[in-house]
Amino acid sequence: MKWYLHKLAMMFGAAPRKASPAEETEAAREMKKFKKTPEQAQKRKDIIEHEHQYPVISHKWRNLRWLSIIVINAMFIVSFAWDVQLVEGSMSASRFLGFHMADPNAAIQVTLAFKELMLNLVIGTVTVILLWWLVGGRAFCSWACPYHLLAEWAEAIHLFLARKGWVKDHPFHRGMRVVLWVVFMVLAFVTGYTVFEYINPVGIVSRALIYGPTVAVIWVIFLLGIEIFFSRRFWCRYVCPIGLTYGVTSAAAPLQIKYDLDKCVHEGECRAVCLVPHVLEITKMGYASDTTEYIGPDCTRCGLCVDACPQKALSFTVRGLDKIV
Amino acid sequence: MTQSDTPKPAPVPAPKKQRLTRRELERRRILLRSVGAGAAAIAAGLIGWYPVRERIFDRLRPPGALDEDAFLAACIKCGQCVQVCPVEAIKLADGDEGYGLGVPYIDARAQACDFSCDAVQCVLACPTGALSHEIAHKEEVTMGFARLARPDSCLAVKGEGFTGLARGYDFEGLLRYEEIDRWEPQPVASYSYDLELCDLCMRECPIEGAITLEPISADADDPRRMPTIHKSCVGCGTCEMMCPTEPASIVIDTELKLGDIA
Numbered sequence: 001m002k003w004y005l006h007k008l009a010m011m012f013g014a015a016p017r018k019a020s021p022a023e024e025t026e027a028a029r030e031m032k033k034f035k036k037t038p039e040q041a042q043k044r045k046d047i048i049e050h051e052h053q054y055p056v057i058s059h060k061w062r063n064l065r066w067l068s069i070i071v072i073n074a075m076f077i078v079s080f081a082w083d084v085q086l087v088e089g090s091m092s093a094s095r096f097l098g099f100h101m102a103d104p105n106a107a108i109q110v111t112l113a114f115k116e117l118m119l120n121l122v123i124g125t126v127t128v129i130l131l132w133w134l135v136g137g138r139a140f141c142s143w144a145c146p147y148h149l150l151a152e153w154a155e156a157i158h159l160f161l162a163r164k165g166w167v168k169d170h171p172f173h174r175g176m177r178v179v180l181w182v183v184f185m186v187l188a189f190v191t192g193y194t195v196f197e198y199i200n201p202v203g204i205v206s207r208a209l210i211y212g213p214t215v216a217v218i219w220v221i222f223l224l225g226i227e228i229f230f231s232r233r234f235w236c237r238y239v240c241p242i243g244l245t246y247g248v249t250s251a252a253a254p255l256q257i258k259y260d261l262d263k264c265v266h267e268g269e270c271r272a273v274c275l276v277p278h279v280l281e282i283t284k285m286g287y288a289s290d291t292t293e294y295i296g297p298d299c300t301r302c303g304l305c306v307d308a309c310p311q312k313a314l315s316f317t318v319r320g321l322d323k324i325v
Numbered sequence: 326m327t328q329s330d331t332p333k334p335a336p337v338p339a340p341k342k343q344r345l346t347r348r349e350l351e352r353r354r355i356l357l358r359s360v361g362a363g364a365a366a367i368a369a370g371l372i373g374w375y376p377v378r379e380r381i382f383d384r385l386r387p388p389g390a391l392d393e394d395a396f397l398a399a400c401i402k403c404g405q406c407v408q409v410c411p412v413e414a415i416k417l418a419d420g421d422e423g424y425g426l427g428v429p430y431i432d433a434r435a436q437a438c439d440f441s442c443d444a445v446q447c448v449l450a451c452p453t454g455a456l457s458h459e460i461a462h463k464e465e466v467t468m469g470f471a472r473l474a475r476p477d478s479c480l481a482v483k484g485e486g487f488t489g490l491a492r493g494y495d496f497e498g499l500l501r502y503e504e505i506d507r508w509e510p511q512p513v514a515s516y517s518y519d520l521e522l523c524d525l526c527m528r529e530c531p532i533e534g535a536i537t538l539e540p541i542s543a544d545a546d547d548p549r550r551m552p553t554i555h556k557s558c559v560g561c562g563t564c565e566m567m568c569p570t571e572p573a574s575i576v577i578d579t580e581l582k583l584g585d586i587a
Contacts, residue, residue, distance in 0.1 A: 080408050092427075093403035093452045100452055106401050110453055113398035120452045121401070173359040180363055184370065191374065192398045193424040198373035199366065203402055207417060207427055211404055216420030219369075238359070239366055 003289045007279070007296035011247050013175025016281035019289035027291045031261055035285070044265040051267075051310045061303025068143045076210050091146070091206035092197070093124060100124035105245040106203070109196060112189040129249045135301065137250025141236065141243050142275070142302035146205045147220070151236055154227040161228070170231045172238040174278070181241040201235065202242060233275055247298050254319045255301060256294035259283060263313035270305035270314060280305060283313070294319065376423035384422075384430035385562060385579050387415050388438060388466040389448040389456035393581050399455035402427030406447035406456060412499040412510050414438045415447060431468075433562025433577050438468070440531045440561065441501040441510045464532060469560025469577040471526075471536065473552050479574040480523035481538055484549035487523035490514055491569045498566055500529060513567070526552050526564035526575050533557075536564060 003023040010016055021029075034040060076094070079086040088095045092106040102124030111117060132140045141148050161167040184196040197203055201220045208217050227234045236243060259282055266285045271277040279296040282288045295314075305314045345353070376382060377397065387406055390396045406429050407415045414436045418425040429447075431438055440463040448456045460466060476482050492498065492513055499510035518525070527536040535558040538550035552564075552575060562577045 088408045088450070089403040089405040089452070093401045093405065095405065095450075095452075102401065102452060110399060110401050114395065114453070114455075116399075116454075118399075118452075118454050120454070124452060170358060171355055172362055173355050176359040176363045180366055183363075183367055187367075187370065192394060193374065193377070194398065194400075194402075195370040195373065195424070197402055198420075198424055198426055199370045203427060204420075207402070207404060211407060211417055214417075214419045216426055219420065234362075238362070 007298075008251055010278050010296065011244070011251075011298040012178050013173060016278045016287075018284075018287045019282075023289045025290045028261065028288055031291055032286055032288075047265050047311070048267050056310055058307045061307050065143055065302060066149060069146065069149045072144045073146050073206070073209055076206065080210050090203065090210050091144075092203050093121075099127060101128050103202075103242065104129055104249060105242040106194065106197060106200075108185065108245070109188040109194040112185055113192050113194050115189075115192075132246060133250040133253050134255065136253040136255040136299065137246040137248075138243055138298065138300040139255070140246050141240075142300040145202055145242075146209060147201045148236065150205065150220070150224060151227055151233060154224040155233055158228045158232050162232075167229050172231060172234070174238060176238050177241065177244055180239060181244050184241055196241060200242075202240075236275055243300075251297040252319075253297075256317055256319050257299055257301060257303075257306065258315050258317040259288065259293050259295055260313045260315070261288045261291045261293075263311045264309075265311055265313075269308045269310065273304040273308045275300055275302060275304075373423035373426065376421065377425060380581065382418070382422050382425060383579050383581055384418065384425070385433055385469055385560070385577055387429050387431055387447045387456055388445050388463070388468055388559070388561070389451070389458075389460040390468065390580075391455060391457055392584075396455050397424050397428060399453050400428045401453050401455070403452065404429070405450040405452060409442070409446040409450045410438075411441045411446070412436055412439060412501075431562060433565045434573055435566070436498045437562035437564075437566035439500050439510070439529075439563045439566075441499070463559065463561075464557065466559040466561065467580065469562075469579045470583055471554045471558050471560065471562075471564050471575055472578050473554070473574060474576045475570070475572070475574040476551075478570045478572075479552065480570065481526075481550045481552055482541070482574075484547070485523060486521045487525065487569055488517075488519050490517055491525055491567050500563070500567070501531075522548055522550060523569065524550070525567045525569060529563055529567045531561060531563055532559055535559070 003019055006014070006017070075087045076090060078084060079088050086097065091103060093102045095101065100120050100123045102121050104125045107121050107125040110121065158167060158169070162169060187195040199219065201223055204214070204216045204220055208214050223235050264283055266283065268283070270283055271280045274280050276298045279299045282293065282295065303316065306316060386396060391399060404417050404427070407417060414431050415429045416432060418428050418430055420426050422428070445460055445463060445466070448458060448460050473479060480487055490513070494514050496514045498513045500513050501507070501510050502516060505511055524538055527538055530536045535555055537553050537555065539553045541547060541549040541551050560577050564575045565573045565577050568575050
């Protein structure tokens with residue numbers, strides 16, 4: 001329980017740490033001890049060397065995910081362009097085959113600004129939260145958000161430039177996102193305007209895709225510029241309150257990424273590709289609390305780590321299902 | 326380590342100039358950077374207040390829109406109203422309108438709301454009630470109010486007729502011509518008029534009795550008529566769109582503007 005609370009706290013900006021002896025299970029302690037023996041250390045070294053010699057590169061989950069983002073956003077575009085009424089509206093609120101959907105973050109702001117509870121909005125928000133809760137809340141970020149896709153491409157450019165030594169990643173404190181979440185909600189209530197929606201790249205991109213380009217897109221390009229030249233995944237990692245809202249609403253979701261301590265050789269490939277690497281700190285030698293564990297609420301279920309891990313130590317799973325089957 | 330052996334009580338200088346380790350320095354930098362970026366994000370968000378506060382834009386909102394401030398608060402910026410409008414009268418505002426970004430408006434001169442949909446579809450589509458659900462008929466709408474802004478150029482006031490296309494061959498606006506097709510709005514550019522006295526604003530007004538043409542003098546032979554707007558006017562803007570003079574002789578005052586006058 002305490003270990004889970006720590007993972008929750010990490011979502012709010014707490015620094016990652018090792019599982020304390022009290023948080024460790026007996027099995028995990030044994031396994032860690034075993035892994036530290038010289039023979040095992042040598043074995044891991046050999047495995048890693050072999051991996052580097054014969055790299056296996058998979059983009060299975062990434063490709064599926066990109067397809068998902070493109071299909072979801074294309075449904076919005078097509079619905080309006082061809083008038084097929086599949087998903088009417090945009091990312092902030094829509095009707096999917098007639099059912100109300102609403103972005104929880106935008107809905108909270110509207111409610112605070114307008115100071116009235118609107119039934120359609122409540123229905124839409126609850127529907128969306130339930131749907132995304134099933135697949136892990138922040139799965140919205142990596143499987144639906146149009147800005148996420150743009151940011152992934154910006155990230156690729158950033159990493160390329162960083163390899164060349166032309167740019168450097170400047171990290172921020174993840175607590176900033178929490179502070180901004182609170183500030184923007186307070187601003188919505190105090191000013192009576194949905195202040196965050198003015199700078200929300202998700203809404204801007206979504207509307208630009210559906211209703212045609214706007215001048216506001218310049219703001220999105222500026223943000224992508226920051227991500228390319230200054231700070232890797234700046235918006236999604238440190239700013240976006242939508243990610244936090246989804247993260248909180250599904251702090252305990254059925255779909256999880258499971259970490260298998262036994263298979264892990266602790267080389268850190270997963271952390272190198274992750275949008276929220278603090279959730280993968282448990283893959284460091286000696287950090288895990290159990291022999292298998294779910295990696296935590298801030299995870300976007302993007303599957304990059306699943307693709308990246310050559311040892312298949314990380315996998316998609318449905319909570320509890322692995323124990324039943 | 327060597328110092329620890331000496332018996333002196335305070336051999337080390339006061340720790341006020343203690344140098345930070347690289348890690349501490351980096352942490353401090355990250356914190357400062359975060360405070361700066363957070364402040365910048367909030368500032369960027371607050372910039373949107375300026376155009377709203379200064380009322381740089383005076384927009385005609387779709388039917389059923391709440392009062393401007395409540396409307397901006399309640400609108401979730403999804404554009405569902407845009408999607409259902411049969412004449413595509415509703416547009417979404419851009420970033421220069423501050424908190425109006427993504428909020429719907431109607432440019433009546435380009436395409437007025439002519440109630441081709443009958444049952445105020447945009448109101449039904451609105452998920453938040455920013456377009457008030459209390460409205461079910463076009464007669465209940467209060468978007469604005471028509472005003473004969475340029476009586477000098479008004480053809481009816483001058484007693485002149487009108488022949489031809491109301492807005493020229495390249496005008497893209499649509500209008501419901503019931504006698505042609507009740508369900509398919511027609512291009513205004515496809516409909517030619519031949520009027521002895523121009524009465525387009527009254528003729529095409531979708532609200533019965535909202536505009537009438539009143540005689541200007543007691544002389545029965547005097548053809549001049551004054552377009553008069555009555556209380557039932559809802560401000561849909563059809564008269565402004567159809568007015569053949571350039572610029573339009575009749576315009577819509579928005580609720581925002583009317584509020585200022587009152």
